[in-house]
Amino acid sequence: MEIGEKSNKTLPVVGRFAPTPSGRLHLGNLMCAMLSWLSAKAAGGKVILRIEDLDAARCPFMGENTKYLLDDLAWMGLAFDGEVLWQSGRSAIYDTFLDKLKEKDLLYPCYCSRAELHAATAPHRADGVPKYDRKCWYRLQNGEPPPRDRKPALRVKVPNEIFGFVDGLQGEYSENLEADCSDFVVRRSDGVYAYQLAVVVDDGLSGVSEIVRGNDLLDSTPRQMFLQKIFGFSHPVYRHIPLLTDANGRRLSKREGDGCMERVRAAYPDPAPVIGALAAALGLLPSPESMRLKDLISLFDWSKIPRGAVLLPEGF
Numbered sequence: 001m002e003i004g005e006k007s008n009k010t011l012p013v014v015g016r017f018a019p020t021p022s023g024r025l026h027l028g029n030l031m032c033a034m035l036s037w038l039s040a041k042a043a044g045g046k047v048i049l050r051i052e053d054l055d056a057a058r059c060p061f062m063g064e065n066t067k068y069l070l071d072d073l074a075w076m077g078l079a080f081d082g083e084v085l086w087q088s089g090r091s092a093i094y095d096t097f098l099d100k101l102k103e104k105d106l107l108y109p110c111y112c113s114r115a116e117l118h119a120a121t122a123p124h125r126a127d128g129v130p131k132y133d134r135k136c137w138y139r140l141q142n143g144e145p146p147p148r149d150r151k152p153a154l155r156v157k158v159p160n161e162i163f164g165f166v167d168g169l170q171g172e173y174s175e176n177l178e179a180d181c182s183d184f185v186v187r188r189s190d191g192v193y194a195y196q197l198a199v200v201v202d203d204g205l206s207g208v209s210e211i212v213r214g215n216d217l218l219d220s221t222p223r224q225m226f227l228q229k230i231f232g233f234s235h236p237v238y239r240h241i242p243l244l245t246d247a248n249g250r251r252l253s254k255r256e257g258d259g260c261m262e263r264v265r266a267a268y269p270d271p272a273p274v275i276g277a278l279a280a281a282l283g284l285l286p287s288p289e290s291m292r293l294k295d296l297i298s299l300f301d302w303s304k305i306p307r308g309a310v311l312l313p314e315g316f
């Protein structure tokens with residue numbers, strides 16, 4: 001098992017916040033941005049902002065959600081280092097990494113439709129998606145011709161190998177990629193690159209050394225570690241943070257508007273009470289009080305951050 005904490009401690013920390021602008025942010029996203037930022041700043045490092053707008057249909061370039069997102073981050077006082085990275089402009093870079101997979105004979109076309117994938121009786125992975133049964137790989141081995149009327153997605157063939165790490169908050173996590181996950185898509189049939197490939201390429205090329213993100217992505221990490229190994233990138237430190245929930249332990253609901261930034265901004269023109277309330281919910285302050293982000297840097301300590309759910313502060 002590889003240890004996530006093995007990165008070179010003499011290099012400055014490079015963190016990142018990588019939102020997908022497919023809707024208006026909510027306080028849970030802001031909490032993630034705040035923790036990524038505070039962690040890197042408390043270690044004297046840098047934080048990059050990357051907009052994960054790979055899917056132009058869901059996230060048009062500089063669409064309304066992206067404009068709100070940039071405005072919400074600026075309102076909070078979250079200043080990032082360097083230029084914002086836009087995944088929508090990086091297809092040519094992803095092409096070169098796709099070529100590396102091709103050269104290693106790890107890619108194959110998959111013609112299966114979504115309905116076929118869901119109809120397959122394969123067991124489900126940790127994220128609830130049915131495990132791919134390698135139908136198209138066997139088809140290729142048997143020399144069967146591909147269906148003529150479809151464009152293929154591209155899948156990467158995973159090894160029968162365990163990829164594991166020690167998460168800074170969630171502890172040990174590992175998967176045998178073949179048994180627990182199976183071959184996954186790196187480019188969709190419409191030509192859009194998949195999150196798993198883009199995230200590894202971008203984190204690797206940006207020198208990201210610490211990844212702070214929601215623990216709904218914990219089970220993506222072994223796939224990403226596999227790609228890091230193939231591409232020759234070192235493994236960053238991972239800290240998968242708990243979700244922000246309501247008082248009943250339920251995930252914030254977009255429909256109910258819980259913690260939605262539209263509502264938060266209407267109620268709080270000044271971010272200081274919002275930052276203070278989040279800091280108290282995270283255990284960084286004994287009770288909510290108005291704070292600026294930069295004043296939290298010296299109070300920041302991962303050992304104070306809860307491993308389990310974080311309750312939405314009262315009044316949000």
Ligand code: GLU
Pocket residue numbers: 018019020052199212213214217
């Ligand atoms: N873009 C993803 C999201 O908004 C996060 C990806 C990541 O942090 O690796 O949920």
